[in-house]
Amino acid sequence: MRWLYSSIILFAIAVFLSCDCDAANETTFVNTTKSKLKILGVFGHLGKSHFDVFKPLLEELARRGHELTVLSHFPRSENAKAKEPLPTYKDISLVDTELGVYVDIVDLHQIHHNIFSILRELYFLRFMADVACSTGLQNPAIKELLRSDEKFDVIITESFNTDCFLGFVHRFKAPYLGLSSSQIMPWINKDFGNEDNPSYIPSIFVGFTKPMDFPKRIWNRVTLSILKLAYDYWYRPRDQVFANEAFGPDLPELSEIARQSQALLVNTHSSLHGSKPQLPNVVEIGGLHIPSKINPLPSDIAKFLDSAHEGVLYFSLGSMIKSTTMPQEKLDAILTVLGSIPRKVIWKWESDELPRKLDNVMVKKWLPQFEVMNHPNVKCYLGHGGLLGLSESVYSGLPMVLVPMYGDQFHNAAAVKTRGSAEVLAFNNLNEESLRHALDEVFNNTRYRENAQKLSKAYRDRPATPLETAVWWTEYIARGNGSPFLRSEGADIPWYQRHLIDVALVLIIVSAALIYIIFRLIKLLLSLLRAVKGMLGAREKSKWKKID
Missing domain, CATH: 3.40.50.2000 (Glycogen Phosphorylase B;)
Structure with a gap:
């Protein structure tokens, strides 16, 4: 009989494979010769x-x-x-x-x-x-x-x-x-x-x-x-x-x-x-x-960055946040810290001038961000964690200090912090002490720069x-x-199937039933054993009475 079962299985496999090949041969592809879409x-x-x-x-x-x-x-x-x-x-x-x-x-x-x-x-x-x-x-x-x-x-x-x-x-x-x-x-x-x-x-x-x-x-x-x-x-x-x-x-x-x-x-x-x-x-x-290439910087920005041999901090909160709405207490802390660091700062700021003049700071309403980040004298990016600026910073190998505000910025900031190339500050806790400490860490601890360079190499290295x-x-x-x-079957099944809730319930019920049956069988077996033991005991007792 074993050879008969083997033959049936091999025949079924052959039929399945032949059906599968026929189905594949009947597949029609659309637009394969259309070059302009x-x-x-x-x-x-x-x-x-x-x-x-x-x-x-x-x-x-x-x-x-x-x-x-x-x-x-x-x-x-x-x-x-x-x-x-x-x-x-x-x-x-x-x-x-x-x-x-x-x-x-x-x-x-x-x-x-x-x-x-x-x-x-x-x-x-x-x-x-x-x-x-x-x-x-x-x-x-x-x-x-x-x-x-x-x-x-x-x-x-x-x-x-x-x-x-x-x-x-x-x-x-x-x-x-x-x-x-x-x-x-x-x-x-x-x-x-x-x-x-x-x-x-x-x-x-x-x-x-x-x-x-x-x-x-x-x-x-x-x-x-x-x-x-x-x-x-x-x-x-x-x-x-x-x-x-x-x-x-x-x-x-x-x-x-x-x-x-x-x-x-x-x-x-x-x-x-x-x-x-x-x-x-x-x-x-x-x-x-x-972009695939770095464009030349405007002459005034290039001159400012070229002369910053001690390093530059690039500061931008992206396109949606209006930096000029910064609460006064936090703005005062930022101005105090940036004005005291021994480096130049280039800052995207929506007004022509800062509330108070800082000799080491250049402000612009708009900046060519990618070109600024790729200037060799720019050493750190202070931003909000928006994915575009953060990605450009990663690509350029810049360490970061990030202050996430809303949306995916917390997620992005956490990701780059996990990679060891950023310090993350909570906006609620942004003050002179926390900002100064973060900037000192990123500028003076070579670990951040090294990790940023490693991340940049991995980010750039792709097959296309x-x-x-x-x-x-x-x-x-x-x-x-x-x-x-390409369609995943997982997208079309209900949530309880995706999380195997139905399978878990069935397994729990079957397991509970089996446990109950085994318990009842053990209980019945123990009852039978007690009954047999009782019968044997009674018979033994009757035997001794007869001898007496």
């Missing part, structure tokens, strides 16, 4: 720093001859068009002159960190989503596009704080991929079925260094659950209302469209944010915005540039080769 880019968020990440990819796709239609609040300027005409790049401007964009809008008087900060973060993200959806989707140019008979090979859009723009995916029936300017938001991980295990992966909002101790793991778990529940039951219902008004009442649930994303390009890199499991269609393109990687994935998805080969 029609691409729709949808970027409704008003944050300039976000669009600065995506802009190099969009322009490079246009350079390669692909036809782009880009919806955004940041159309190419006349100066940019004159410098580099891109005839296949078409802007659909969402600019609202009354509303403006998110530049120099954060008032530092409003920054207070406590246990309720995560709730304020959620409210702020929702507020920005409401603005983006209500203004963007009502734009006449968008309504005209929706009435057109345009066809697109692929749609690329930001995956951040709203799904209301995913109606374009349904309207034009095109594959789409998401772009994230920051670490992946928790709800996006859920849509992809991507790993976000809170036992060892810190949430983007908590700012924990690794490894996390037990209390941090508890808070990380709680935070992750709050974020996902808020998105499912607060964000998405509001997004659905905006989207239905723009795309019609027959629009599917946005959560269903979100799960159709075929790839996610993320502005991170494992050298900085740490190694963790990622699906093959979750691709790191950290540093996408970093971030831009090349992003272009390849965009073209790959447009060719139609992504679905269904």
Whole structure:
């Protein structure tokens, strides 16, 4: 009989393999010979720093001859068009002159960190989503596009704080991929079925260094659950209302469209944010915005930096924070410390002059950040932990002093601190003593510089540039080769299956039943043994009576 079973098994394997090969031979690939693609880019968020990440990819796709239609609040300027005409790049401007964009809008008087900060973060993200959806989707140019008979090979859009723009995916029936300017938001991980295990992966909002101790793991778990529940039951219902008004009442649930994303390009890199499991269609393109060459500095800045042989501190709080709103007590502490250090300071400051003159400090309303960071005399970056400036500092090998304010800045600051190349200060505790100590540490302890250089080498060392990687994935998805080969089954199963709750319950019930049965059997066996022992005892007793 054994040979018969072996023959049946071998026959079944042969049939399975032949069926699998036939199915593979019948697979049809789409657009494999199409070299020029029609691409729709949808970027409704008003944050300039976000669009600065995506802009190099969009322009490079246009350079390669692909036809782009880009919806955004940041159309190419006349100066940019004159410098580099891109005839296949078409802007659909969402600019609202009354509303403006998110530049120099954060008032530092409003920054207070406590246990309720995560709730304020959620409210702020929702507020920005409401603005983006209500203004963007009502734009006449968008309504005209929706009435057109345009066809697109692929749609690329930001995956951040709203799904209301995913109606374009349904309207034009095109594959789409998401772009994230920051670490992946928790709800996006859920849509992809991507790993976000809170036992060892810190949430983007908590700012924990690794490894996390037990209390941090508890808070990380709680935070992750709050974020996902808020998105499912607060964000998405509001997004659905905006989207239905723009795309019609027959629009599917946005959560269903979100799960159709075929790839996610993320502005991170494992050298900085740490190694963790990622699906093959979750691709790191950290540093996408970093230019391939260093441009010459303006003459006055170059002269200032060239003469700073003792070293320079570069100070910038990014594009959204208005430095001039710094609370007076903290500003006085910063001015006192910076004015007393034996080094020059170049500072992005939104006014022409500081409240008091400092001989060693140059202030500018705008600075060519990457070029400044790469000047050999610049030795330290004092910033807020925004991912663009932080990534440029990592690329340039600069140690840092970081004062995170909101959003992913805590997470980014914790990541670079874990790598040993930064000191992190809490904004609540920013004073003369803490700032002076942090700057002394970073400038005078060679460990920070050495770690920053090591991190820079790891960050740069990749099989392809971030831009090349992003272009390849965009073209790959447009060719139609992504679905269904990249889709994780984990994204489509309910939460209780993903966490094996049903399996655990069955195993618990079966184990309990087995334990109960074994207990009853043991009890029955003991009863039988007692009965047999009693019978034997009675028989022995009867025997002795007869002898007597």
